[in-house]
Amino acid sequence: MSAKVPRNFRLLEELEMGEKGLSADGCSYGLEDSDDVMMSNWNATILGPPHSVYENRIYSLKIYCGSEYPDEPPSVSFISKINLPGVDQRTGRVDLSKLARVAQWSRNFTMEKILVALREHMAHPNCRKLPQPPEGTEF
Amino acid sequence: MSTSGDAPTAPAAAASEEEQLTINIKSTGDKKYTATIAPSKTVQDLKKHLHEQHPDEIPAEPRLIYSGRVLKNPDTLASYNIKTGNTIHMVKPAASATRQAASNSSSVPPVNIAAGTGNDPLAGLTGARYAGHVQLPSAGLFGPDGGMGPPPGPEQLAAQMNDPLQQAMLQRILSDPAILDQIISSNPMLSQIPGAREMLQSPMMRQMLTDPQLMMQMAQMSGMGGGAGGLGGFGARGNNNSFPAPGQNETTTGSTPANTATSATGNTNTNPQGTGAQSPGNTAGSPPPFPFPFPFGAPGGGLGAMMNNPQMQEQMRQLMGSLAGAGDGSSPGANPFGFGSPLGGSSPAAPADTRPPEERYADQLRQLNDMGFYDFERNVEALRRSGGSVQGAVNQLLGG
Numbered sequence: 001m002s003a004k005v006p007r008n009f010r011l012l013e014e015l016e017m018g019e020k021g022l023s024a025d026g027c028s029y030g031l032e033d034s035d036d037v038m039m040s041n042w043n044a045t046i047l048g049p050p051h052s053v054y055e056n057r058i059y060s061l062k063i064y065c066g067s068e069y070p071d072e073p074p075s076v077s078f079i080s081k082i083n084l085p086g087v088d089q090r091t092g093r094v095d096l097s098k099l100a101r102v103a104q105w106s107r108n109f110t111m112e113k114i115l116v117a118l119r120e121h122m123a124h125p126n127c128r129k130l131p132q133p134p135e136g137t138e139f
Numbered sequence: 140m141s142t143s144g145d146a147p148t149a150p151a152a153a154a155s156e157e158e159q160l161t162i163n164i165k166s167t168g169d170k171k172y173t174a175t176i177a178p179s180k181t182v183q184d185l186k187k188h189l190h191e192q193h194p195d196e197i198p199a200e201p202r203l204i205y206s207g208r209v210l211k212n213p214d215t216l217a218s219y220n221i222k223t224g225n226t227i228h229m230v231k232p233a234a235s236a237t238r239q240a241a242s243n244s245s246s247v248p249p250v251n252i253a254a255g256t257g258n259d260p261l262a263g264l265t266g267a268r269y270a271g272h273v274q275l276p277s278a279g280l281f282g283p284d285g286g287m288g289p290p291p292g293p294e295q296l297a298a299q300m301n302d303p304l305q306q307a308m309l310q311r312i313l314s315d316p317a318i319l320d321q322i323i324s325s326n327p328m329l330s331q332i333p334g335a336r337e338m339l340q341s342p343m344m345r346q347m348l349t350d351p352q353l354m355m356q357m358a359q360m361s362g363m364g365g366g367a368g369g370l371g372g373f374g375a376r377g378n379n380n381s382f383p384a385p386g387q388n389e390t391t392t393g394s395t396p397a398n399t400a401t402s403a404t405g406n407t408n409t410n411p412q413g414t415g416a417q418s419p420g421n422t423a424g425s426p427p428p429f430p431f432p433f434p435f436g437a438p439g440g441g442l443g444a445m446m447n448n449p450q451m452q453e454q455m456r457q458l459m460g461s462l463a464g465a466g467d468g469s470s471p472g473a474n475p476f477g478f479g480s481p482l483g484g485s486s487p488a489a490p491a492d493t494r495p496p497e498e499r500y501a502d503q504l505r506q507l508n509d510m511g512f513y514d515f516e517r518n519v520e521a522l523r524r525s526g527g528s529v530q531g532a533v534n535q536l537l538g539g
Contacts, residue, residue, distance in 0.1 A: 018206055019205075019222070019225045020224065021165050021226020022226075025169070028206065028228050029206065029207040030206020030208065031206065034220045042207060044207040045204050045209065047167070047204075047228075058209055060207070060209065129314060
């Protein structure tokens with residue numbers, strides 16, 4: 001068994017990935033406050049996938065990594081208003097159990113993986129017909 | 140503040156003032172650029188710099204994202220804590236972004252739905268021809284006021300149904316509960332039917348309304364003038380005359396035998412209900428309050444689908460019967476030659492049906508047989524008088 005990477009090491013790795021822009025296409029994330037030594041609060045954006053109703057929009061999200069991260073999944077909420085199954089229409093909170101690829105959380109999963117899964121979810125044909133709130137509105 | 144106007148590309152040149160940042164810009168499609176710029180510069184400066192360096196590839200106002208944040212023009216790069224070696228994501232502002240937003244906002248149904256097609260959420264179905272769609276029927280089909288003329292033939296209908304634009308529109312309408320509610324609440328007949336909304340939303344109904352072939356069959360059926368119970372008259376009527384108010388239905392049903400009797404004898408002006416006021420001349424007048432501006436017998440077809448549901452059948456048949464009765468009432472008054480329509484129920488717009496009665500009324504005759512009326516001649520006669528309405532025919536057979 002490989003050694004468990006402690007929370008902060010892991011988050012530093014993710015921070016570097018985000019800042020260096022090594023993250024996957026269409027997703028970006030970084031610390032909300034660079035002075036936050038606990039590295040709990042993160043910002044993220046997802047660029048709406050092409051050929052979807054979300055195309056050309058930039059969606060802002062908040063990610064909170066609790067003290068048990070990465071053993072426990074972070075909590076993820078949309079800031080930009082979005083009509084997407086699995087997203088609470090009142091709070092913008094994402095129900096991770098609705099995202100097939102991260103529903104069974106593993107500590108090897110990263111914030112990036114969640115964002116990529118969300119973006120894939122947005123590109124799903126089921127979402128093609130969903131009416132979307134005007135761009136720029138927030139939860 | 141740096142005194143050098145545009146940031147010099149050689150890092151050494153900046154040493155005098157402050158340290159320059161060398162940052163990567165990653166565009167969608169994996170194109171990469173680098174920029175060297177002082178951290179005290181604003182995002183606006185960076186955009187300007189990028190645009191000047193790559194005028195052909197980078198627009199004047201790209202959207203920049205760093206660390207999960209959209210960079211705002213007046214902020215400095217330092218305020219975002221951008222350091223050398225970091226990567227900013229760039230998204231080009233696509234022209235379609237504004238178009239997308241516009242089409243999205245228009246999908247919200249208007250709050251004020253008055254009568255007429257002007258505010259109707261479905262009006263786009265007919266309005267699509269203004270967008271230069273060649274497949275659609277000519278403008279002449281729709282009345283001079285942009286309202287509706289006679290229903291198009293099955294071929295035209297099929298062409299219309301095959302139009303992907305129309306398909307998408309129908310799908311959207313059927314999947315939007317708000318629009319459905321409007322349709323139902325503004326249609327006295329639909330609002331009388333319990334569960335109308337569920338029916339309209341059911342996958343079956345959706346398939347019915349969006350399958351061009353099915354619609355074609357429907358159109359042919361409603362063109363038969365009674366081939367599907369009272370539906371024929373209904374399908375044609377919906378386009379020509381106002382939809383009868385519920386109250387009117389009841390009175391007309393009650394006196395259906397009297398009405399049909401006059402129509403059969405060719406008497407023109409003894410219509411006791413005065414429904415003769417609905418002359419074909421007013422086709423071009425006020426648009427019908429019927430909320431489906433489908434220029435074809437879609438409502439008839441859709442209701443035909445409901446007719447296949449055994450639970451709905453009896454209730455629907457009664458409604459249809461009363462409608463066919465109303466159709467009778469108007470046709471003698473409207474006939475300028477004073478001849479009662481030989482077919483009784485067919486409204487002026489319906490094409491004359493030349494098939495023998497046993498074929499034309501096959502369904503109804505079977506129903507009458509099931510009810511215990513075995514006299515073929517009398518059944519046909521009664522069906523003729525009632526315009527194909529089983530209900531009306533039963534009234535005749537029992538009363539006369």
